[in-house]
Amino acid sequence: MLSDTSDHDELLRGAAEAAIRAPSIFNTQPWRWAVRDGVLELRADRTRQLAVTDPEGRMLTVSCGIALHHALVTLTADGYLPVVDRLPDSGDPDLLARVALAGEIPPAGARLRDAIAERHTDRRPFSDEPVPDAVVDRLRVDVEEQGVYLADLGPRSMVRFQVTAARAGELDENDPAFQTELAEWTHRPAGAGDGITPSVAVPATPRTVPLRSFYPDGGERLLPGPGHDGGARYLVLWTTGDEPADWLAAGEATSAAMLEATASGLAVSPMTDVIEVPASRALLHRVLDHLGEAQMALRVGVPAAPDDTPVSARRGAADVIEG
Ligand SMILES: Cc1cc2nc3c(=O)[nH]c(=O)nc-3n(C[C@H](O)[C@H](O)[C@H](O)COP(=O)(O)O)c2cc1C
Structure with a gap:
């Protein structure tokens, strides 16, 4: 009690x-x-x-x-x-x-x-085994409960989405300010408890939709494994408004979708360069038929190999919780 x-x-x-x-x-x-x-x-x-x-x-x-x-x-x-x-x-x-x-x-x-505790971002290509429609339906319900919409990109949208992701990658790659910021968060001081280490990054590999590279300069990395994302689903979470309240709701909906997917045995990786880069965001708007504002894109799939991805770092409770 x-x-x-x-x-x-x-x-x-x-x-x-x-x-x-x-x-x-x-x-x-x-x-x-x-x-x-x-x-x-x-x-x-x-x-x-x-x-x-x-x-x-x-x-x-x-x-x-x-x-x-x-x-x-x-x-x-x-x-x-x-x-x-x-x-x-x-x-x-x-x-x-x-x-x-x-x-x-x-x-x-x-x-x-x-x-x-189980969830983590798996950047390796997923297998050709399809994601069951029933799981996507559950994710849609979970997302809608947070007042957010889920677009499950079907074959009609995939070419546009591929172009959108490739464009975001090119623009980021040629943006020195972005590259400096990326380097800051992929080369953290020892013990910082944040950022992205090369051990969870995957070198570029053939796959259906290109992903942002967190692996600019070689060294330790996660092997891509045998998958090519053949069975992956690409889900875009979107809202009708575009204010901080919509972004917060999109985050809650993202968590709901990620946790449900993880509990259903699927792997998930966010891919938000398509949303962050203004030119790609405009293309994504067309993918959504101008219905609303994209807030998150998720690649969801059946892992192609046993999961040996290292756990990414976090700061300690004393650094983030007061009282
Ligand atoms: C809002 C948001 C955007 C993200 N964008 C990307 C992305 O574009 N590409 C990617 O590989 N991971 C992306 N991630 C995943 C983070 O890099 C990841 O959550 C973080 O490094 C912690 O690792 P973990 O998810 O394995 O715990 C994103 C996560 C969030 C919450």
Whole structure:
């Protein structure tokens, strides 16, 4: 039984700790949590915003939305009902959410909570085995529950999507400011607990849709394996608006889709260069038939090889949780 605010604080702190494993753009982990008097606050950490790749803070806010959803999944798994106030103070836009506990509910179970620890970005090409339609249907329901739409790119859209991804890759490759920012986050100081190490990067390899390279200068890397993405599905999460509230919702929806896919035995990797690069974003708008604003693109598939991807680094709880 929950009795006082110190019990609440302990549960909320546990949820913030679980959310440390959330994925984020370039593994920047651009969030800060604070627990006080039965309330958990989530803030954007602007010192970790990518000035070149993400000048508006869209991907920062999406990343924070994922972390928020991870925290909420952790609470409901154990049978606690969170109440969430999103962007509660218009005078303080970096305060993204306040979470409190409203009482106890039947536990949602461990399936999605366990997927938090299991999930990671797998950049290797997936196998030719198709993703079951039933799983995509479940992901669509989960995404729509967050007020976000899911476009499952079929054969009609694939050529446009391939062109969009290739264009994003070319533009990034020829943008010295982007390359400098990328190098900063792929060459982190020892013990930083963030960024992308070459050990989780995959060298360029033939595949249906090209992926951003996190492997500019050789050395240790993840072998691509036998797949060619033949059975991969490409899902675009989109919203009708394009404000921070939409980005936060897109993050929560991304987390819902990622955790469900992981719990269903699938691998997932985000590919957001198509959204970050303005010229590609405009092309993607056409892929979506101008219905709305793309916020996240996910490659989902059946892994082609046993999963021996190393776990990516995270900062410690003391660095991200106050109180
Ligand atoms: C908003 C967002 C955008 C991302 N964009 C890409 C991307 O374009 N390409 C990629 O390979 N990974 C992308 N990622 C995955 C991150 O690099 C990854 O989550 C991070 O390095 C931590 O690793 P993990 O997911 O294995 O825990 C993205 C993740 C998020 C949340």
